[in-house]
Every structure is written in structure tokens, then in C-alpha cells.
Amino acid sequence: MKLDEVIITKAIVERFYRKFLDHMRTDVAIVGGGPSGLVAGYFLSKAGKNVVLFERKLSVGGGMWGGGMLFNEIVVQEDAVRLLEEFGVTCRKFQKNCYTADSVEAISTLISKAVQSGLTIFNCISAEDVLMRPSRVTGLVLNWTAVELARLHVDPLAVQSRFVLDTTGHETSVVKVVQEKVPGKLLTPSGRIEGEKSMWSDRAESLTLENTREVFPGLYVAGMAANATFGGPRMGPIFGGMLLSGEKVANMLLQELTRKSKR
Ligand code: 48F
Numbered sequence: 615m616k617l618d619e620v621i622i623t624k625a626i627v628e629r630f631y632r633k634f635l636d637h638m639r640t641d642v643a644i645v646g647g648g649p650s651g652l653v654a655g656y657f658l659s660k661a662g663k664n665v666v667l668f669e670r671k672l673s674v675g676g677g678m679w680g681g682g683m684l685f686n687e688i689v690v691q692e693d694a695v696r697l698l699e700e701f702g703v704t705c706r707k708f709q710k711n712c713y714t715a716d717s718v719e720a721i722s723t724l725i726s727k728a729v730q731s732g733l734t735i736f737n738c739i740s741a742e743d744v745l746m747r748p749s750r751v752t753g754l755v756l757n758w759t760a761v762e763l764a765r766l767h768v769d770p771l772a773v774q775s776r777f778v779l780d781t782t783g784h785e786t787s788v789v790k791v792v793q794e795k796v797p798g799k800l801l802t803p804s805g806r807i808e809g810e811k812s813m814w815s816d817r818a819e820s821l822t823l824e825n826t827r828e829v830f831p832g833l834y835v836a837g838m839a840a841n842a843t844f845g846g847p848r849m850g851p852i853f854g855g856m857l858l859s860g861e862k863v864a865n866m867l868l869q870e871l872t873r874k875s876k877r
Pocket of ligand 1: 645646647648649650651668669670671674675676677678739740741742781782783784785787788836837838839848849850851852853856
């Protein structure tokens, strides 16, 4: 049978349309497809939750592809090796408490396993704002990244979710919007974004986990965004904290979702 261009077009449009419609009201909407967002999405989807992830760029994966300074290897500490094993990423011991993985294998596997566990990812879509009711975050306001880049005057669309997770890394995009536009204060010591500090890998890795939490009613932070929000240092190309933070926030949200549905 000959291939028909209109059927090809129809297949893509109809499938995409269905996928988008199925994610207009979700349990968790994740912003940012770096390692922490992907790991969170993986565990939440695996637990049967309706989860969607929006990534601004064409390629999902955030800052993991480039390893350190484009040397495409990443480092993971002992505590997080079990997570690389969970995903099936090859991991090699360099010395005590220092393991390495090929960054391309690591991130491509995280993406693939997250999607296969049921996470739906929309790439090239940016979260430019949130939905608020009245001082709780209840969803996201979205637009095509291409519209943002071209600075076109085009109104966005919106999706609702029981929880929003900001895993936008150094940018803390969602928290920034909430700080500026939603009445109320952030759950940080100053009530505002504390700001990321200079590099201190050891301290940053443990603080990433401590800082993985709710930052505003309905809004959680994980990964580098957690440290940037709560004033922790950056960690450089060690990724164990990102993986552990994604797992931690997934567990916190699973508990919250269970509590909410019992009410
Ligand atoms: O930066 P990123 O990889 O976040 P992460 O999971 O991991 C941090 C590490 O990569 C590294 C580090 C520690 O090892 O310091 O930097 O915390 O991924 C964040 C993703 O969020 C996307 C952005 O394109 C990137 O892929 N992003 C940022 N703002 C938005 C967004 C937005 N408004 N809408 C959609 N995606």
C-alpha cells in the first residue's frame, strides 16, 4: 500500500492531541527534564500516578549529557549507585565512594525508563506561569518554547495538577514566578528565593536532599532547583544528589497524594 502524506499528518496530530488531552488534569506536573525531574517522574509513574513533564528544550536531559566541562562522564557517590542499578545504567568504581558512568548512557537510559514506566513528556514546551487558587499553586501556564524564543505575542494555555514540581535546575523557573506573582511567601527562611551559592560538592549533595521539599502550597522543588531555592551551594558534575532528590520528592508526593485521596 502506498504511503499517504495526509494519513501521516493525521496520525501525528490525532495522537498528539489525545496525549495532550489526557494530561490536562494530572496528579503531578513536573517542569524540567533533567535527571531529578526524570527520576521523580519515573517513580511516580511506576506507582500508577498520572504524571506529565514539560521540558523547554528539544532534547530532554538537562545538564547530564555533557558530564563535566563536556568530558562526557558523570560521577555518582556510593549512596546513589543503587539508583543507577535500578535504571540499568552501567556504573564503574573509580575509588572509594566515587563511581562513574557514561553520561550519554546515563541520561538516555533515565529518559527511556521514565517514559516506559508511564511518564508522558512534552518537549519544546515552557512553563511560563502557574495557576493559583488563591494562594496555592494548582497548575501550569504553558507555551511553545518557539513562541517564547520568537517573542511572539501569543497567549498561553493551561493545565491543572494536584501538585507541581520544579526541577528546572539552576533557573528555578517556577519558584521565581511564584515569588513574583502569587500572593504569600515562599517556605524559605527569608520568604524569598535564598539563591544558589558557589561550589562545595560534599555539602551541596547532602543539602540537595534536605532542601527537597514543599516551597509553597502545591509546589515542590527537587534537584539543583532545591539548593538554588533554599540557598545551598552548587555541586558540579556529581549527580547522586540529583537522583536521590528525584526519588525523595516522588516518595513525598506519593504520601501527599495518598493523604489527599483519603480526605
Ligand atoms: O539543569 P537540569 O539538569 O536540572 P537537575 O535535574 O540537574 C542539575 C544537573 O544537571 C547539574 C548539576 C548537578 O549535577 O548542577 O546542573 O536539577 O535540568 C533542568 C531542565 O529544566 C528545563 C531546562 O531546559 C533543563 O532541561 N527548564 C528550565 N526552565 C524551564 C524548563 C521551564 N520554564 N519550562 C520547561 N522546562
